[in-house]
Each structure stands twice: as structure tokens, then as C-alpha cells.
Amino acid sequence: MGKIIQKDRLNEVIYSMWIEAPQIAQSVQPGQFIILMIKEKGERIPLTVADFARKKGLIRIVFQIVGKTTEELSTLKEGDRLYSFIGPLGKKTEINNYGTVVTIGGGTGIACIHPIARELKVAGNRVISIIGARTKDLIIMEEELKKASTELIITTDDGSYGRKGLVTEILRELLEKDNSIKKIWAIGPAIMMKVTSETTRDYPIETIVSLNSIMVDGTGMCGSCRVTVGGKTKFVCTDGPEFDGQLVDWEEFMNRLVRYKSQEQKSWEVYRENNPDFNCKRRID
């Protein structure tokens, strides 16, 4: 349990790992997440499952270095064992044959959207995927998404790859010309999910987002992840992580996402001071 079987660096800041977790691989469904700890003194961080191999008993996680824990995670090697790896947590994506659906992934959200798109396609949907990032190097899992979707559109903010522009701009174009779209999934940075939900409000098409709240236990015990959806307090860990994006109180959600910002920065600084050769090590592997 928790052994890193395969590690790949997808670009400068994003890594992929296949983790040995046979029990979780047995029961996991698209849309669910896991919580991991690197070591006993570590924090518990949730990551949406990017892929799974039931027979091999493996779970794939994809993460971007955004702070101390993800940076330290990126230094682990194949064969290393995580201190804790639990799941599958949260509710699974509601997969039905809706007809035409759009799945949108931004940044590491591309990895999260992957099993959802795949399962939607298997269920008979025409799946249009839009994946986007700031620049070409940050586009990940292109091949996987191509396979998982009926149609794949790639965008970059700077136009270095695919279409130039934001995923929401492409989405608006699609919505203008194709009125058969029945449901939309958008996973990525909070601001991208917020803008997507605002974009689709005019059409009205149900837009599902997957929230990446700060959690501790991840099983409904602490309430750290609570968010207001449709005027009611919900727990992302047990009621989500997927919610109707048009009903999410985005201001509250985004405030709560950064409530440990200064501590997180301090933690990262201390780590870097103690590991000055980190960048060299990273270049080597």
C-alpha cells in the first residue's frame, strides 16, 4: 500500500505517479479523490484520481508543485512508500448517456477530467474535451485525453500550442454553434471553474465543477472543506467534490482556499532553506 510504482515528470512543475493501492483501485470511480501523507510529520492533502488500473491495483495521481508538500512529494522515487494513502473518497461522477457533453480541464485539472471523459464516452456520450494551460509545456496528458474524448480541443493562453485563448472562450464558441450540449464538467483552478460557471449561466446548461478545498480527514469529520452551495453549507469531502458550479458561492470558496497562505509560504521557505540542493536534484531525475 502506498508504494510508488511509476513516476513521470510531465513538465517542469507537474508530476505523475502510479501508486500501489489495490483496495482503492478495486472500488474507485471517476470523480473520486484520495488523501495522502508523505511522512508522519506531513499534512494530509487531497488529490483527485487521474486514472486507475483495477487489475494491477494501481491509482494514478497527477500533481503540480504549488507548495511544500507537493515539492517534497516530487522528490520521492519509484519504490518509495507514502506514509498514508486513503480512499476512494467523495462521491463519484454521475455518469449517464446525456448525448453531447463537454469536459474541460485546466492545468492539473486536465488529469482530473480524464477518467470522467473516458467513462462518459464509454456510456455513449459524444464527449468534447477542451484542455488548456498557460503555455505549451504545461499541457499534459494530451494522448490520454484524445483517446478518452470524441473530440479534443487544446488551448494555450499565449497561443504557443493549439488555439490561443482561454478554455472559456472556446466553450462560449461551442455553445453558440452547438445547441445539443447537455452537460458540462469543468475542473481546474478555482478562477477557471468560476468563469466557466458564469459563462454557461446564459445558456442554461448544468455545469459540474470539482472543488479542491483544504481538507484534514476527508471523511466528513472536520468540516474544513465546507462551502456554500445553493445557500446551504456542504462538505466537499462527503457531499462533493462535484457540485453545480452555478450554485457555488465562489467568493467564499476562494477566500477559504487561501486561508493558510502565509503559513503555507513559511512552510515552503523553511523547506527550501533546509533543502538548498533541491533544484539540482530535480534536474537529475
Place this chain on the structure above:
Amino acid sequence: MAEMIPLKERMKREQVAMPEQVPRERIHNFQEVPLGYSPEQAIYEAQRCLQCKNPSCMKGCPAEINIPQFIQKIVEENFAEAYFCILKTDNLPAITGRVCPQEEQCQKYCILEKYKKPIAIGRLERFVADWARENQVHGKYPGHIRKEEKIAIVGSGPAGLTCAADLAKLGYQVTIFEALHKPGGVLVYGIPEFRLPKSIVEYEVKEIENLGVKIITDFVVGATISVDRLTEEYDALFLANGAGAPRFMNIPGENLNDVYSANEFLTRSNLMKAFAFPDYDTPIKVGKRAAIIGAGNVAMDSARTALRLGAEKSYIVYRRSRKEVPAREEEVIHAEEEGVIFHYLTLPIKILGDKQGNVRGMECLKMELGEPDDSGRRKPIPVAGSNFIIEVDMVIDAIGTLANPLVSRSATGVEINQWGYFIIDDQTKMTTREGIFAGGDIVRGSATVISAVGDAKVAARSIDKFLSSGRSLRKNKK
């Protein structure tokens, strides 16, 4: 051996006070507040015991400890025998010796309670358990026949651990599934270090593992595997997953950044050791002025933890009066000594914040007490127009817990009541599904460690009876 002193002499003696860290020092550390009796103090206190012919103290002990007997062993200075005596029925003596509300349990029934100086049974129990641990004295169990039957227990809190130990002593093969990365449940995530050092929990858990109990951590029953699946592999089940969901006030502003549930606040500090941040990675935020809503033990723990984490002011905000406070008297006194400020007859109605989500204050109403309500306590009634604002920059909700549905919704045929707690037969602790038993907070709601221990002991006996009669959850059991 210390001498048996004459009855008259025993009656004259006063209860030996518990040595404690002084308040002005202890609010700057997480070390235990009560320091424990010395052997001399323990003997002196034990000598007070009247050794009643028909002792009534024991009827107040859900852990079924033979109280007069272990106390007599202390008088005889045979601390090892005293330990074995306790260990016969209580598998967590250093824990129950610390966190039991003895004044509501054994000590309430002590004959000397009449004179307001009951034997300090809890302190003596703690002394014995600590002595055994420090002197490497372990429980002795005769090598017994291993039984074939397998029992799964969900949750490694006080109920799960007790049931597991009792069943292991009977020779059963017991596996505990724990969702978190450390065993102990509320003993590790809920109760602070200064009341229950985690090294002690670790030690007593290890002792239970040494009985042959297997504990699997990081395993979320209801997520990793369903209860239904467990019934295919185990002969009987004991569900002891705890209440485990925080209750909120449902007032405006409760989702502001610096509003915590007590569960979250205490879990960050106790289980994740956020008090040692950044050596430990989990952060915690503590304001200058913290308001804790509620006045139970968890509220006291939160208020005292906030002080230790650097809050300048820590307020308990409670809608009733001092008389109705549900926390143990000892906890309230400790909190008062440490400078926690109590706002009685005060009801929060709104938490005020700024655009960034920071807490700026809490609007409250003054209350007055009316006629007794269903609980027998006088009902607090808001005083119209009495609104006022307490200036705080963090709020902790410590108003109890709700049932977490994670386990119950994966258990077919195991019925729950309207609040989500398991419905059980009081005598046997069996749920509505034969072979599945339940106890502790997931049956009672927020209760005490000792009531969970009591439930677990009854359940263990029922499970033994169930299995001994040849029944099993497994359909195709060989």
C-alpha cells in the same frame, strides 16, 4: 506493606490533592496539567478506602473494575497486582484514569461522597497504570486456544479498542479498521495532549495489539470497503465509528475563514500536531481573541488549546449559566485558572467578517433563564434588544456532533434512527441486523469515553454468545 489504618483515622483524612502544573506556566506548553500521585500519595489516599463489605462504587464503573480490590493492593504496596486487577476488565487504564468523569461515575457512589471527600479512584487508577507503564509491567494472559471466528471492528476509538481487547482475551481473531493514519479515534484527534498525552494512548494501543488484535489504519470502511463486504469475510461485526461529524450553529458568517469546528481545530492540533508547525506540516491559525461556542468538555479543550497556541483572550460563549455547564467541573476549573473568560447567558447570532473572509467580531444576544425544558434544565430565552458584539478574530463551534453517514449507508439492513445513529438492542448492543453490533458515540451521540467502553464490554459478551451458539454473518462458513 503500608499499614491498614483504623476506621476513625481513615474518616479523618482528607482527599489527597492532585499535584498540577501551575496555570501561568502550563498555558505556554502542551504538557499534561495533572502530574499524578507519587507512590506515597497513592498509598495515603488508598488507605482512606473503607473497604466496604458491600461496595457501591463498582456500580458506577462501566469498565467493571473491582475497585476496592485494586485499592487494597495499593495499600499493600503491591502495585503490579493492583494493575493486573484493573486490567482484568479495563483495557485502557491510563486513559480512563485520566479522562473518565469519576465524579459522575465510581466516586459518585463512594460512601465517602456523603462527606464530600470520596476516594480519588480515578487518580489511583491513573497512578497504577502509570506505574506499570514506567516499570514495564505487562498484563499476563494465559496462552489460550485460538478460536477460528473472525471479528471486524470499525473504528479504533475507546469502544473499538475495548471490544477488540475483550474478544482477543477470549481467543477470537480480531481486526480493527481505522480511517485515520493513527489508531485511537477521539483519544488521538480529539483530546488534547495536556489532558491525555498521545504517548500514553500509543502505549495502551500497543498493549492491546500485543493481545493479538490487528489494527489496519488508513482504511475507510464505507469508502475503501463497504460494511456489506465485511460481512462476507467476518463472522461478526462491531461498528464503533464514533459520531464524527461536526455540528454548526447555522448562523450567518459561519463559513468565514477563521471559523473552525472544534473537530477541525482539535484534529489539526492533536492528531496533526499543528502546534509544532512548521516542524509538522499542518498549519493552524489562531487569532488574538478566540470565541468558543459551547461549554462541554470539547469546548474547554478548544479554549485551553487556543491559549496554548498563542491567543491572548479565549472566551467560552454559552447560552445557559454556570450551573448548566455540561463540562466536567475539573475542566471548567482548569479553564478558569488558565484565564479563559466565560460569557454565560449569551447566544451568538451572527459572525461578522470582512471582504477577505476574516472574522471581525461576533454578534450575540443576552439570555435569561425561563422554565425548565425537556432536559430538566431551565430554558434560555433571548432578551429582546440586548444585541452586543464581542470583538474576536476567530470562532470555534463546539456545540456537539452529528452522525457521520459514511459507515451506515454502506450497511444494508442496519437501521438508523432519525438522527442517523444506529438502533440497537440495549441488552445485547446488536443492531437490527443479526451479527452486527454497535456502540459508543455512533449509538449515543456525543457521550464519554467511559460510556463507549461500557457499550463495548457488553457488545463483546454478546458477540461471544452469538458466535458460541454457532451463528455467523458468513453464509458459507465452513
